[in-house]
Every structure is written in structure tokens, then in C-alpha cells.
Amino acid sequence: MPRAVRERQMLDAAVRTFGQRGYRAASMDEIAELAGVSKPLVYLYLNSKEELFSACIRREAAALVAAVREGASGASGERGASGGVGASVPAADRQLWDGLRAFFTHTAERPDGWAVLHSQARTQGEPFAAEVAAMREEIVSFVTSLIAEAARSAHGDPSLPDREVAGLAQALVGAAESLAGWANVEGTVSAKEAAATLMNFAWAGLGGLMEGRRWVPSSPL
Amino acid sequence: MPRAVRERQMLDAAVRTFGQRGYRAASMDEIAELAGVSKPLVYLYLNSKEELFSACIRREAAALVAAVREGASGASGERGASGGVGASVPAADRQLWDGLRAFFTHTAERPDGWAVLHSQARTQGEPFAAEVAAMREEIVSFVTSLIAEAARSAHGDPSLPDREVAGLAQALVGAAESLAGWANVEGTVSAKEAAATLMNFAWAGLGGLMEGRRWVPSSPL
Amino acid sequence: MPRAVRERQMLDAAVRTFGQRGYRAASMDEIAELAGVSKPLVYLYLNSKEELFSACIRREAAALVAAVREGASGASGERGASGGVGASVPAADRQLWDGLRAFFTHTAERPDGWAVLHSQARTQGEPFAAEVAAMREEIVSFVTSLIAEAARSAHGDPSLPDREVAGLAQALVGAAESLAGWANVEGTVSAKEAAATLMNFAWAGLGGLMEGRRWVPSSPL
Amino acid sequence: MPRAVRERQMLDAAVRTFGQRGYRAASMDEIAELAGVSKPLVYLYLNSKEELFSACIRREAAALVAAVREGASGASGERGASGGVGASVPAADRQLWDGLRAFFTHTAERPDGWAVLHSQARTQGEPFAAEVAAMREEIVSFVTSLIAEAARSAHGDPSLPDREVAGLAQALVGAAESLAGWANVEGTVSAKEAAATLMNFAWAGLGGLMEGRRWVPSSPL
DNA sequence: CATGAATGAGATTTCATTCAT
DNA sequence: TATGAATGAAATCTCATTCAT
Numbered sequence: 001m002p003r004a005v006r007e008r009q010m011l012d013a014a015v016r017t018f019g020q021r022g023y024r025a026a027s028m029d030e031i032a033e034l035a036g037v038s039k040p041l042v043y044l045y046l047n048s049k050e051e052l053f054s055a056c057i058r059r060e061a062a063a064l065v066a067a068v069r070e071g072a073s074g075a076s077g078e079r080g081a082s083g084g085v086g087a088s089v090p091a092a093d094r095q096l097w098d099g100l101r102a103f104f105t106h107t108a109e110r111p112d113g114w115a116v117l118h119s120q121a122r123t124q125g126e127p128f129a130a131e132v133a134a135m136r137e138e139i140v141s142f143v144t145s146l147i148a149e150a151a152r153s154a155h156g157d158p159s160l161p162d163r164e165v166a167g168l169a170q171a172l173v174g175a176a177e178s179l180a181g182w183a184n185v186e187g188t189v190s191a192k193e194a195a196a197t198l199m200n201f202a203w204a205g206l207g208g209l210m211e212g213r214r215w216v217p218s219s220p221l
Numbered sequence: 222m223p224r225a226v227r228e229r230q231m232l233d234a235a236v237r238t239f240g241q242r243g244y245r246a247a248s249m250d251e252i253a254e255l256a257g258v259s260k261p262l263v264y265l266y267l268n269s270k271e272e273l274f275s276a277c278i279r280r281e282a283a284a285l286v287a288a289v290r291e292g293a294s295g296a297s298g299e300r301g302a303s304g305g306v307g308a309s310v311p312a313a314d315r316q317l318w319d320g321l322r323a324f325f326t327h328t329a330e331r332p333d334g335w336a337v338l339h340s341q342a343r344t345q346g347e348p349f350a351a352e353v354a355a356m357r358e359e360i361v362s363f364v365t366s367l368i369a370e371a372a373r374s375a376h377g378d379p380s381l382p383d384r385e386v387a388g389l390a391q392a393l394v395g396a397a398e399s400l401a402g403w404a405n406v407e408g409t410v411s412a413k414e415a416a417a418t419l420m421n422f423a424w425a426g427l428g429g430l431m432e433g434r435r436w437v438p439s440s441p442l
Numbered sequence: 443m444p445r446a447v448r449e450r451q452m453l454d455a456a457v458r459t460f461g462q463r464g465y466r467a468a469s470m471d472e473i474a475e476l477a478g479v480s481k482p483l484v485y486l487y488l489n490s491k492e493e494l495f496s497a498c499i500r501r502e503a504a505a506l507v508a509a510v511r512e513g514a515s516g517a518s519g520e521r522g523a524s525g526g527v528g529a530s531v532p533a534a535d536r537q538l539w540d541g542l543r544a545f546f547t548h549t550a551e552r553p554d555g556w557a558v559l560h561s562q563a564r565t566q567g568e569p570f571a572a573e574v575a576a577m578r579e580e581i582v583s584f585v586t587s588l589i590a591e592a593a594r595s596a597h598g599d600p601s602l603p604d605r606e607v608a609g610l611a612q613a614l615v616g617a618a619e620s621l622a623g624w625a626n627v628e629g630t631v632s633a634k635e636a637a638a639t640l641m642n643f644a645w646a647g648l649g650g651l652m653e654g655r656r657w658v659p660s661s662p663l
Numbered sequence: 664m665p666r667a668v669r670e671r672q673m674l675d676a677a678v679r680t681f682g683q684r685g686y687r688a689a690s691m692d693e694i695a696e697l698a699g700v701s702k703p704l705v706y707l708y709l710n711s712k713e714e715l716f717s718a719c720i721r722r723e724a725a726a727l728v729a730a731v732r733e734g735a736s737g738a739s740g741e742r743g744a745s746g747g748v749g750a751s752v753p754a755a756d757r758q759l760w761d762g763l764r765a766f767f768t769h770t771a772e773r774p775d776g777w778a779v780l781h782s783q784a785r786t787q788g789e790p791f792a793a794e795v796a797a798m799r800e801e802i803v804s805f806v807t808s809l810i811a812e813a814a815r816s817a818h819g820d821p822s823l824p825d826r827e828v829a830g831l832a833q834a835l836v837g838a839a840e841s842l843a844g845w846a847n848v849e850g851t852v853s854a855k856e857a858a859a860t861l862m863n864f865a866w867a868g869l870g871g872l873m874e875g876r877r878w879v880p881s882s883p884l
Numbered sequence: 885c886a887t888g889a890a891t892g893a894g895a896t897t898t899c900a901t902t903c904a905t
Numbered sequence: 906t907a908t909g910a911a912t913g914a915a916a917t918c919t920c921a922t923t924c925a926t
Contacts, residue, residue: 616841
């Protein structure tokens with residue numbers, strides 16, 4: 001059996017085990033058995049538990065980012081609120097919507113992969129937390145650009161300050177992460193529902209903010 | 222040294238260790254040493270690693286809920302957007318604002334306690350996840366009632382459907398959780414800033430939603 | 443509370459715990475709690491686990507030997523097979539019968555004490571095995587003398603060789619020990635039944651042996 | 664080194680350690696060292712202290728039963744008291760005699776194995792006591808059938824009641840167990856002597872009982 | 885390429901035992 | 906006299922990791 005195939009089997013087994021048991025509680029024995037190979041082979045291909053975990057993180061992070069990007073740039077042809085620009089790239093709001101849907105669909109389809117990224121990697125200290133933080137940053141800045149673009153094209157001229165847009169992106173991504181884990185566990189919320197909820201808030205909030213609807217404490221401090 | 226004092230020392234050490242290392246990676250040896258006692262004493266007072274972790278969860282959850290409630294009902298005397306009612310309970314928007322500030326302040330002051338609740342307890346399976354889920358539910362329903370109240374008093378009659386309010390509360394809490402961990406790690410965002418960002422979104426989103434600003438995909442599927 | 447009373451409470455608790463759990467599995471904590479005193483007091487009175495166990499063995503051994511001797515010399519007034527001699531000491535066969543009954547009654551009444559002697563002390567190596575072996579030796583020689591006496595008076599002149607009598611005593615005691623544990627566990631055999639069974643064998647065997655009924659291999663190895 | 668060999672080494676070491684120290688006092692460290700392997704290997708092959716102890720009991724019980732059966736059906740060619748039947752199966756009395764000799768020889772050769780069965784397993788509560796009780800039952804019923812057969816063929820027609828035969832078998836086995844431990848400890852009694860003593864009692868008692876020699880207390884109670 | 889055999893190090897937990905009061 | 910507070914030492918068991926083949 002070619003090396004690439006064996007390696008994928010091992011990563012599949014590792015993602016599943018790490019996702020369900022956690023990094024520390026997962027044992028190399030269990031991973032090897034689930035992969036259907038002997039333990040020394042796992043070490044031959046992936047060197048150590050740490051490197052194996054890192055490989056899982058990288059693979060799952062890449063897959064998630066790819067899914068979101070692919071979803072956002074989907075060739076579905078529909079144009080967003082701003083109307084068609086005549087080109088092949090969808091409008092920003094449509095991209096946001098499709099990206100969110102892709103995100104929830106992907107995390108629902110690969111719950112263990114999502115658990116590895118969101119629950120496990122971030123709680124295991126430095127070698128791992130950094131890798132997933134980088135991926136998160138990539139998504140946040142992607143979302144930031146989409147929101148800025150949507151704001152510009154949908155609500156007329158007076159675009160929002162960068163700081164406000166960045167905050168919205170952070171909150172949106174945070175809420176999405178939170179909803180993803182919740183939806184996977186509960187099983188009651190579909191990917192589409194989750195995406196619709198978030199999109200509504202982003203949209204309503206965006207509109208409100210552009211109209212200057214802000215809350216300030218009636219007395220400072 | 223009296224038992225109560227020793228017990229608090231142990232819980233302090235345990236929260237710190239669990240928060241930084243994770244449940245599995247934390248060793249009873251390390252906790253005992255950090256507490257300045259011998260390992261058998263930890264077992265004498267707290268029975269097992271599981272019970273010790275549970276005790277940490279309960280203590281930190283109670284402290285967090287107390288901090289938020291206390292913050293929300295603070296006697297700072299200021300009235301919110303609805304105007305002063307002249308009585309002693311603050312307006313709902315003001316409660317929300319103060320509660321958020323209390324939340325971010327508390328989690329910033331006790332990063333390990335927050336890590337125990339948010340990062341560790343939720344990934345260690347059933348005995349623990351349930352305890353923190355209960356606390357979260359308590360906070361979510363509190364926020365839900367505040368939002369409903371704020372919507373009623375701030376924006377005129379046509380109140381939002383319960384479902385929409387519940388969704389906003391979920392998203393708000395989720396975003397707050399996400400921001401809290403982020404702020405603690407990065408250290409660049411103050412509690413007040415984080416609270417302002419979220420409050421603005423909630424407020425702007427609330428207004429937008431009441432005006433019926435929703436996003437619907439221009440073509441289904 | 444006077445020291446003697448406290449000490450007896452401790453020994454009661456220790457015998458019960460050692461008898462049910464075994465020497466190693468019994469913990470000083472459990473013994474102290476069962477005795478209703480604090481652990482340091484147990485150490486103050488009885489110094490160590492070893493000494494406590496030794497004290498249990500001594501007390502139970504003395505009680506058992508006393509019970510058997512008292513039973514054998516009972517003032518019940520009946521005379522055995524050899525007829526009354528007109529004095530106050532019962533005939534040997536009657537003593538044997540009463541002693542066996544006393545033995546089974548005593549071990550049934552104090553199962554934990556018997557377990558300490560028979561099951562626990564003998565399996566815990568040298569300091570303890572010797573103490574119970576001494577007691578056993580005392581009983582065996584007592585039984586030996588009774589059998590010799592009974593043989594003399596009941597079956598006419600030609601007394602058995604000492605060696606044969608000693609063997610019978612050993613076998614009788616061994617069978618009695620075996621039956622005692624068995625009766626206590628099963629609960630189906632009364633002390634009187636057990637005594638009757640053994641007495642019958644001893645008696646029938648004694649008679650058979652005096653008539654020269656022995657088994658020899660038809661061809662020596 | 665192949666697994667089967669290692670496993671036997673471990674069982675040898677375990678039987679020796681359990682037999683000498685007792686179940687609780689024996690440590691896995693000591694067993695592993697005596698077997699010349701590391702502790703994890705013992706766990707890899709035998710899973711736990713409980714299972715290791717069970718394996719010891721099963722092995723030693725099987726060996727003991729096999730030794731007794733083999734001894735009893737030995738092809739030594741000699742016939743017992745009932746005269747030669749001309750066939751290959753020895754007479755019952757001869758089987759009893761040979762079985763007893765085999766029993767004492769075996770227990771003398773494997774004192775630790777016998778200690779595991781007789782002293783240790785029976786005092787360690789249910790998982791273990793049951794296993795050795797089953798073995799004992801097997802031997803008792805074997806002995807019962809031999810005694811019944813011997814009584815029939817050696818002493819004419821009027822066979823003893825089943826109850827009496829069962830009692831004799833119980834007493835014989837109990838006495839044998841008792842003598843075995845005693846002989847092993849003291850070292851003064853040879854297997855042949857022990858077997859002769861018991862066989863004589865069984866034989867003489869059998870004859871006496873068939874002649875109706877029983878002991879009854881001269882006055883009830 | 886692949887594995888059966890093996891282990892050093894460290895985890896949780898228990899227990900006999902001792903002070904200071 | 907009596908105890909609450911505390912611990913050193915050792916138990917069972919697990920796991921990441923490596924050879925020899």
C-alpha cells in the first residue's frame with residue numbers, strides 16, 4: 001500500500017481520536033489500532049505524538065479554510081444586494097452568506113476535525129495554539145474585507161471606520177465558532193439556520209451602525 | 222492551619238494549574254506543590270482529581286455568575302436609554318452594559334478560572350460539561366430577559382418575536398465568550414472596549430431587526 | 443472512659459475488620475472509625491498495626507482455647523462410655539464430644555475471630571503464624587491426651603501406639619478446622635451436626651484401629 | 664523471546680510471590696523483578712493484578728486436579744483389597760491410596776502453588792474463592808465416588824447411606840488439606856506417611872461405620 | 885516495508901504513622 | 906487523655922517510545 005494512502009488513514013484515525021478524547025487522553029495505541037497499522041509504523045511516518053497532532057491541525061485547518069473560500073467564491077451565479085456587476089465574482093454579502101454556510105456545513109460534516117481545531121489545539125499550549133490562531137486570523141481578515149466591501153456597496157457612501165468593521169468581523173467569527181460547537185453537540189440547529197441567524201445579525205447590525213445607532217452609557221463610568 | 226484556609230489554597234492552585242495545563246496534563250503533584258502542601262492532604266480534603274476539578278468548576282462558575290449579576294444590578298444610579306424611572310433598579314440596557322463590563326472585567330482578572338470554565342471543562346466530557354452548561358444557560362436566560370426588556374422599553378411597541386430575541390442572546394453570549402478568551406490571550410483589548418463593541422452590535426442589531434432589516438438570499442439555495 | 447474499656451472496643455473493631463478484610467486490606471482508619479475513637483488513640487494504646495494484630499490473635503486464641511477447655515470439663519454431670527467413675531471429671535469421650543461442640547459453637551459465634559486465627563494469621567508470615575501455631579499445638583496435645591485416655595478406657599487393654607494416636611489427633615483437628623470454616627460460610631451445618639460427624643469418625647476409626655483394621659498397599663511401591 | 668515462554672515465567676514468579684507473601688502483600692514490582700521482566704510487560708500480558716492472580720489459581724488448580732486424577736488412575740498394575748479384576752482400572756481403594764499419595768506429593772513439590780490455592784485464594788473474597796471452591800468440589804465428589812465403591816467391594820453388601828459417605832469424604836478432604844499445609848511447613852512428615860495416616864483412618868473408620876460403631880452422647884443435650 | 889516484544893518514566897491513589905495542641 | 910492536621914513511601918496501572926527481525 002502506497003505511503004500516501006497509509007498516511008491519510010493514520011491522520012483520519014488521529015483526527016477522530018484526538019477530537020473525541022482530547023490530546024492527552026488519546027493514546028498512540030488507540031490511534032494505531034483505529035488506523036489498522038502497527039504502532040511503529042505510525043512513528044516511522046509521523047515521528048511523535050506532537051508531530052502527529054500538528055499534522056492533524058494543519059490538515060484540518062487547510063481543509064476548513066479551503067471550504068470557506070471555495071464556498072464564498074462559489075460559481076452559483078447569483079448576485080447579492082448590490083446587484084450584478086457583470087463579472088464572475090459574487091457580491092460581498094452573497095460571499096459572506098455562502099462562506100458562513102460553507103463553514104457550518106464543513107464543521108458539521110467533520111465534527112472531529114472541528115473539535116481538534118477549536119477545542120483541543122487551543123487548549124494545549126504553545127506549539128499548537130499558534131497554528132490554529134494563524135488560521136483564525138486568516139479567516140477573520142477575509143471576513144473583515146467582505147464586510148467592508150458589503151458595507152460600501154450596500155449602504156451608500158459613508159463607510160464605517162476600520163476599527164468598527166474589524167470589531168464586527170471579530171464578533172461574527174466568534175459567534176460562528178460558538179454556534180458551530182453548539183450545533184454539533186445539540187444537533188438541533190442546521191447549518192443553514194445557523195448561517196441565517198448570524199447573517200441577519202451582521203446585516204441588521206451593519207445597517208444600524210451605518211445609521212449611527214450606537215449605545216453610549218448615559219453617564220461615563 | 223484551619224481546614225477552610227487550606228482548602229482555598231488548594232482550589233486556587235488547582236484552578237491555576239487546570240487553567241494553564243488542561244485537565245489531563247495537570248498533575249496532582251504540581252497542584253499540591255503549588256498549594257504548598259503534600260499530595261495526600263489534597264486527597265484528604267478533595268477526594269480525587271475529578272472531584273477537585275468539579276469543585277474548581279463550581280467555585281469559578283458561581284463567582285462568574287455572581288460577578289455578572291452584581292455588576293448588572295449595580296447601584297451606580299445611572300439610568301439607561303429609557304430614562305430614569307426614579308427607582309432603584311437600573312434600566313435593562315444599562316444592566317446589560319454593566320453586566321458585560323463585569324463579565325469582561327472578571328474574566329480578565331481571573332484568566333485561569335475562565336479557562337477552566339470555557340476551555341477545559343467543556344472538553345472533558347460529561348460529568349464536567351454539564352456543570353458549566355448549566356451555568357451558561359443561567360447567563361443566557363438572564364441576557365435574554367434583559368434584551369427583551371430593553372427592546373420593549375427602548376424601541377416602542379412592536380416587540381420582537383421570542384425566537385429572534387433568543388437568537389440574539391445566544392449570539393451575544395457566544396461572541397462574549399469568544400472575545401473574552403481572545404482579550405485575555407492578546408491583552409490588547411480592555412474590558413471596557415470589548416463591552417462597548419458587543420453592546421454596540423447588540424444595540425444596532427436590535428434596532429435594525431425591529432425595523433425589519435433582514436438579509437435574505439436573493440435566490441434560494 | 444477507662445482505658446480497659448476503650449482497649450476492648452478497639453480490639454473488637456480490629457478483630458472484625460481484620461477478619462473480614464484481611465490483615466493487609468484492613469486499614470487503621472477503618473478500625474479507628476469502627477471503634478469510635480481517633481486514630482492517634484489507637485496508636486497510643488496499641489503502638490502499631492502489627493502489635494494490634496498480634497493482640498487480636500492472642501485474645502482470640504485465648505478465648506478459643508478457654509472455650510474448648512471449659513466445654514470439655516463442663517459440669518454437665520453425664521458420664522461417657524466408660525461409665526461413671528464417681529468423680530467430678532467427665533469421661534474422656536464425653537470431654538472430646540463436649541470440646542468439639544464447644545469448638546464449633548465458639549467459632550460459629552465469633553466468625554471474625556475464627557477468621558483472624560485460621561484464615562488471616564496463618565497467611566501473614568512469621569510473627570503471626572507462630573502465635574497461632576502455638577495455640578493449635580496446645581489444642582492438638584489436649585485432643586491427643588483425650589483420645590489416648592478414651593482408647594484406654596473404652597476398648598480394653600491393648601492401647602494404640604502413640605504415633606497412631608497423634609496422627610488421629612492431627613487429622614481430627616484438621617478436619618475440625620476445615621469443617622468450621624465450611625460451616626460458617628455455608629450456614630447449613632449446625633455446631634452439633636458438625637461435632638456429631640467428627641465424633642462418629644473418631645469413634646469408628648478408633649475402634650477399627652484397635653481391632654487392627656489397617657490398610658496396606660497390596661504391593662509396596 | 665516468545666510470548667508463551669514469557670507468560671510461563673511470569674506465572675511462575677507470581678505463584679511464588681503470591682504464595683509466600685499473600686495476595687495483598689505481593690507487589691507487582693516484586694513479581695516482575697522475579698520474572699526478570701519489566702512491570703509493563705506483566706500488564707501487557709496479564710492485564711491486572713486480579714487477572715494475574717486468577718490465572719495463577721486456574722493453573723495451579725488444574726495442575727493439582729490433573730496430578731490427583733493421574734495418580735489415581737496410575738498404570739502401576741497393582742490391585743487393591745477387592746482383588747484383581749483383571750482389567751486396566753485399579754480397584755477403588757488402590758485409587759484412593761494412589762490419589763492421596765499424588766496429592767501429598769504434588770503439594771509438597773509445589774508448596775507455593777498449594778499456598779495460593781489453600782491459604783490465599785480462599786481468603787480474598789468472591790472472584791477468587793469461587794474458583795478454588797469449584798476445584799475442591801470436583802475433588803470431593805471424586806473422593807466420594809471412590810469411597811462408595813470401596814465400601815461396596817470391600818465390606819460386603821450393606822452399603823453405607825449416602826450421607827455418611829459424603830461426610831467421610833468431606834472429613835477426609837479437609838484432613839488432607841490440613842495435613843498438606845502442615846507437612847509443607849514442618850517438613851517432618853513425608854507424603855507417603857501422610858497418605859498412610861489418612862488412608863488408615865478412612866479404612867478403619869469405614870469398617871467401623873459399617874459395623875454400626877457410632878458414638879452417641881449418653882444423655883441428650 | 886512492517887511488526888512483535890519490550891521498557892523508563894510518571895500518573896493517580898492509599899496507608900501507616902506522627903506532631904502540636 | 907485525646908485529636909485535627911499533615912506526610913513519606915509505596916501501591917497499581919498507563920503511555921510514548923524504541924529495537925531486532
